Amino acid sequence: MDERVLQILQEKTERNVADLKRLLRQPSISAQGIGMLECAQMLRDELAALGGQAELHLTPGHPIVTAVFPGEGPKTLLVYGHYDVQPPEPLEEWKYDPFGAEEVDGKIFARGAVDDKGNFYTAIKAVQAYKEAGVPLPLTVKFIIEGEEEVSSASLYDFVKEHKDLLQADALIGIDGNFTVNGYPQMLLGRKGMCYVQLTARTARDHHSMRAPLLVNPAWRLVWALNTLKNEREEVLIEGFYDDVLEPTEEEMQLLAELDWNPEALLQEAGQSEFLLGLEGLEAKKRLHFAPTCTICGIGSGYMGQGPKTVIPSVASAKVDMRLVPNQKPADILAKLRKHLDKHGFSDIEIESLGGLEGCRTSPHSPIVRAMQQSITEAFVLKPSIMPSIPGSGPAYVFKEHLNLNQITACFGPPEDLNHAPNEYIFRSSYLKGIEAIARLFKLYSQAE
Ligand SMILES: [Zn+2]
Missing domain, CATH: 3.30.70.360 (Alpha-Beta Plaits)
Known part of the structure; x- marks a missing residue:
């Protein structure tokens, strides 16, 4: 890792936090159509100011922002994020203005602080660190930031289909979601x-x-x-x-075995004394994630x-x-x-x-997974928890269908998951470490075989 990039990250800490707050203060509520174009323009302008080929694409729904930052090495990494947020209601339950980005005790409170602005924005700041350090990007970095994730990504499918050349890449990462309940950064490798x-x-x-x-x-x-x-x-x-x-591999089962989970809480919430078929332990996890x-x-x-x-x-x-x-x-x-x-x-x-x-799953052995695992470990000084597949589904399949890319997702939000709920916040420290992790990922993935 280039020391000059790490140095810049140190020097620009306050600016990086201030810029995130500026983004969080711009409402962008897709379900209500509030502030969508303004937020997309803000991102397009910022990406263009960093020297990227940035574009704002109008769609039948909300705009999609793309940017390309050519790098030195032959590899290309595509970063997926979404600038739209859930409606902040019920407003009376917020301790602070949902679009005020108030910082209290190292927590930055805002709708979208985790889902997804405070997460995906780390990648933009990572690109900026290379630019400011005068260090060429070790690979080409592309962005696709949509505005309809919270309302089922209706425009994404056709957009990806019609922009295959623009989006073509060797790997795709999303940045969204939270640490595990036990406080580990998380990586998600697939979905149903x-x-x-x-x-x-x-x-x-x-x-x-x-x-x-x-x-x-x-x-x-x-x-x-x-x-x-x-x-x-x-x-x-x-x-x-x-x-x-597709049956899980031994490695995927091993990852599943290591995963934090709390079956008692789920049983209690469901008012059941046991799971269907009397499933327990790893067998229950296997059904949940892989069946x-x-x-x-x-x-x-x-x-x-x-x-x-x-x-x-x-x-x-x-x-x-x-x-x-x-x-x-x-x-x-x-x-x-x-x-x-x-x-x-x-x-x-x-x-x-x-x-x-379609469902998708990235092999735990693939270069992008190993590079991300290492970059998170180095930045957070914590080993990420790796979930081989989430039990749910998502729009990531469009990238698989049109670009043959499986999405992996890194999660930098706090263990307390208030996404979609009042008082959503991200820790200043994990946002900053997230930037460092992505900056390291650019380097590590460019060298990965
Ligand atoms: Zn969401």
Whole structure:
């Protein structure tokens, strides 16, 4: 690591904190459309002032900001972040103005302090440190900063598809999220995908229920169809559902074993005495992080008002999400579901696709993971906790689909996770160490094989 860069980081501490506060004071609430263009312009101007080829791209939703900083080495690192924030409400629960960026006891309070401004901005400040130190960037650094992450990233998909050349890179990092509950910086290497469907059974109209011996009841049709999807041993019964499942490697299982978690708290919150199938320990973690699922998210039919109404309802619907793991493809699962229902006599059940995303997982051995692990260890003097895959899904799949890049994410927020809640804050110290970690990452990844 170049000493001049570390020296600049020391000298510019107060300026780096002041600039973050300036960014945090600019509201950018995507759900309410407040301050979005202003915030995007602020970032574009800052990236341009650092000498990057910075652009503000208008989209059908909120603008996307990109920037390219050519470097000396052949590698390219793409940094993903989002400048939009969740609405700050309920305002009366904030101790400080959510867009005041007030600093108290080393904590900088603001909506977006962690999610995601205080996280992704570390990479901009890392680039600036190289510029100010007069040290050439050891690799090309590209940025894509979107404004719709908190409202499901609708414009990101087409944007990435249409800007493959601009965004092409060797690795992709996101910077978002928090330390573990035990106070370790965190790295996330993957996430699940999703196949979301609405299943519907219907007839021409409602009928008096006295005709039940003769007429089809869509509510029963739907219940029976759903009953064929999964058994009581939690096995999904759609033929071929598990065919492409990528099993975790030994290393991934090892990382999982080392992961902090608190099963008792989850059981208590859920009011359960044990997990499904009596799962415990590593087996429970494995199911949570690596198993695909089939979940009834909503179900409805017929009369649910006060008192009785004797009716055969004409329509019954259920929303079902299937969280997929890497190598399972949403379109393939959708086709298998259709085939399964037909085969079991449910060709009358309509399937409407409500969205699909692929899962992704980066190998713990890949150069970007090892470089980031080392850079965090050096900057924080703490070994990061590595989560091989989160149980949830996310927009990262668009990069995989169009650029063949798996996203890994570094998390510099505090252990107390107040993202989306009142009094969100980031520690000044972890923001500053985050900048150092990313500055080190540029160097380490440029040398990684
Ligand atoms: Zn968020």
